[in-house]
Amino acid sequence: MRRLPPLRALEAFIRVVRLGSARSAASELGLSPSALSRRISNLENFTGRKLFSRSGQTMKLTEEGRQFYDAVAPHLESLAAAVEAQSENLQLLRLRLGVMPLFGTQRLFPRLNELRRAHPRLHLDIDTGPHLIDRVGDTLDAAIGLMAQPDKSLYSVQLDHNTVHAIANKELVEQLGDKPDIAALEKQTFLLHTDMPLSFDAWKAALGLEKLQPAAIDHYDSGQLILEAAAQGMGIAMMHDDHMARNNDPRLAKLFDVEVQSPYSYWFVCRPADLEARPVRIFHDWLVQAGL
Numbered sequence: 001m002r003r004l005p006p007l008r009a010l011e012a013f014i015r016v017v018r019l020g021s022a023r024s025a026a027s028e029l030g031l032s033p034s035a036l037s038r039r040i041s042n043l044e045n046f047t048g049r050k051l052f053s054r055s056g057q058t059m060k061l062t063e064e065g066r067q068f069y070d071a072v073a074p075h076l077e078s079l080a081a082a083v084e085a086q087s088e089n090l091q092l093l094r095l096r097l098g099v100m101p102l103f104g105t106q107r108l109f110p111r112l113n114e115l116r117r118a119h120p121r122l123h124l125d126i127d128t129g130p131h132l133i134d135r136v137g138d139t140l141d142a143a144i145g146l147m148a149q150p151d152k153s154l155y156s157v158q159l160d161h162n163t164v165h166a167i168a169n170k171e172l173v174e175q176l177g178d179k180p181d182i183a184a185l186e187k188q189t190f191l192l193h194t195d196m197p198l199s200f201d202a203w204k205a206a207l208g209l210e211k212l213q214p215a216a217i218d219h220y221d222s223g224q225l226i227l228e229a230a231a232q233g234m235g236i237a238m239m240h241d242d243h244m245a246r247n248n249d250p251r252l253a254k255l256f257d258v259e260v261q262s263p264y265s266y267w268f269v270c271r272p273a274d275l276e277a278r279p280v281r282i283f284h285d286w287l288v289q290a291g292l
Helices: 007-019 022-029 033-047 063-086 101-118 170-176 198-206 223-231 241-247 278-290
Strands: 052-055 058-061 093-099 122-127 142-147 155-158 163-169 189-193 216-220 236-240 252-261 265-270
Touching (some): 007 022, 022 033, 101 122, 101 241, 101 278, 122 278, 170 252, 189 198, 198 236, 216 223, 223 236, 223 252
Antiparallel strands (some): 142 265, 155 265
8 A cells, every 4th residue: 555645734735725824724723833834844745845935934835736736635525525425423514505596596406416416414504685795704604696896805716707688578678679779768667686786887888878767776686586577577677698598488588689798796705714614615616616
């Protein structure tokens, strides 16, 4: 059997890379900075590679270190998953996850059985309440939210890029025609998501309709309800193309043939330190790999 690498040193190395800070990694492991540095040195001696360049107390990943991480990290995760699967005494893993309802309905729940099959001990407590991002690190372990840019103090992964479209009942789309008429549009009600207030301005600017003042603007905190309201002919919804495509409602159609880059994207966020918690790490890695 081949000689095994020092596993504690590997753990220290992985945490420094993922947390982006030797100080944070030392704190997570309950080590002093000098003890953490010794573990990294032991791993460098074992591998014969210089994994970090050091300047004072700052450790910066080298190119060799990056290659080593990319090669080793997936296998460590597989090892942890294998031990988890064979350990009868391990308790359930529980993740408190905040999710916007439309993302949950359209993108997350159709794929959750894949996650359950891969990690049967992981269970999710789903929260679709307000102010999801503000509650990360408090009542939530992680969240998937729609925003322009996450707080820089949080770890974040952008899940998509999208375009904004005006979406309405097919009859209304036919009535308004192929070319924007500001007089006709000013007689309409527009439906905006409370988490996407800039989408209407972006759409107006792209069509050269900055002066457009509609008859009314109704606000919704549910994307699914906005799409249903639009389908019922209650107004013109400003939503992502992805929302409409996944909804697949034959009553709806896009208004005008124009694509507008959305100011908003779906992001996965958590505290950097919480990314090392097993439930958060499992869900994060599955989410990124699944391409949701």
